Amino acid sequence: MKRQKADDGPVAHVRARSGGPLRLGAGVAAPSGMLRLTHPDSTGQALPVWPDGVTPSILDEYQVTPIAVERSGETRRVLAAVLKCCWSDLSVDPWPGGPAPVELVLDTYRALIGRSDDLMRNWAVGALRRLHDSSWIVMDDGVVVLGPRCALWPVESHAQLQELVRRLPEPERPELTVVADADIVAAAETTPDLASGLGGRVEGGAAEFGDLLGGYDERRRAELVAAFMVVEYAAEPVQEARFAALRDPALRHTLGEMLARRGRTLVQHRERWTSGYDDSTSTALARQTPDDDAASDVAAPAPDDGDLPVGGGEGGSAGMRLGVSERAVLTLVLVHSVAIPRAEGLLPEDSWLSPHPTPVDELRRHTQLPIGELEAALRALRHAGLLGQVKAGEEAGGYVPGPQFHRLTPAARRRLQEELILAAGPNTPLAAAVRARRSAK
Structure with a gap:
């Protein structure tokens, strides 16, 4: 039986970029260029994947400043604490992991930084909120699970993540007198908002850029992918002279076609370039979801x-x-x-x-x-x-x-x-x- 497919094309990617991971009904396949995260009830979520497995960390190689994350240090450390609490079985992939009480995460963060004051707690709670808003975690009613974006971690990075989890300190957690951690987790597994996201598998979607990139040699293909990632994820427009795919008109045309498949377009600021929403795609989306x-x-x-x-x-x-x-x-x-x-x-x-x-x-x-x-x-x-x-x-x-x-x-x-x-x-x-x-x- 052929699986039903979700709306495909640029509008689907614009929806995911402007509103977060797409919700998919049971049996609905992910659009091209997206992964499907399938839950036990056969519903799922779709997330855009990066071309050729390259991640935004490529910006570091080119010394390009990425889009800033507020209080990035606390946010990374809190995400590490969530990972330690939710990824209990290191023999399997980190996503989806299991639920953990928020208080356990806060205690783990406290042990990590060696502080227990109110300011520390406020920082950690703010970081949890930012991670929830950006789908790195899902937090509800005192319980946290790894969010869908954690499924995008490359397999090559799992060994490094395992070593990170092993090195994080165990919190000194006193015996709770009201509700134990195990009882909190058990209650979470019956909460509809969290239970629907517990467990699941990652399914690859249809290839998106193969026809555009297949005709180029390895060097030019890498140049196109690097330029794509930079204009999409750099905080400021980047210099044309630094990237071959921006200097060369033919490569720049291909780059524009790659962006168009995601509802994006190149935006020029004199000798600098960035990307933005394509006018026709964003207009179509606005007509579908009027506010x-x-x-x-x-x-x-x-x-x-x-x-x-x-x-x-x-x-x-x-x-x-x-x-x-x-x-x-x-x-x-x-x-x-x-x-x-x-x-x-x-x-x-x-x-x-x-x-x-x-x-x-x-x-x-x-x-x-x-x-x-x-x-x-x-x-x-x-x-x-x-x-x-x-x-x-x-x-x-x-x-x-x-x-x-x-x-x-x-x-x-x-x-x-x-x-x-x-x-x-x-x-x-x-x-x-x-x-x-x-x-x-």
């Missing part, structure tokens, strides 16, 4: 997700669809850090990055969001690379647009410019002209 533009209830009208380079890389966010709060907060930062300075002649017309931070007090004054919701939105936007935090003393600092704005295509830049006009001056003649032009289409 209610309710941001006006809490702030000015917000830009649509299709205008934003959301979901920038594997190192940090798994991708995200912006909610009402995130879009409202992002709009306020763009208005105060970009639109107003540009109107005052302090920024060039085509720049979406700004040296003018929006203070948190300014955000609090211009939004009806509760403080906790505002802080959560700022945290999510930082994690996605859409905002950067500037710290310059006790009284200065604030938030500026993040590095993902490099990834806007010219068309997306124009759309976002129009959205800012509508947000900053909805009753101006320029805003009326924007609305008239849109209604005439």
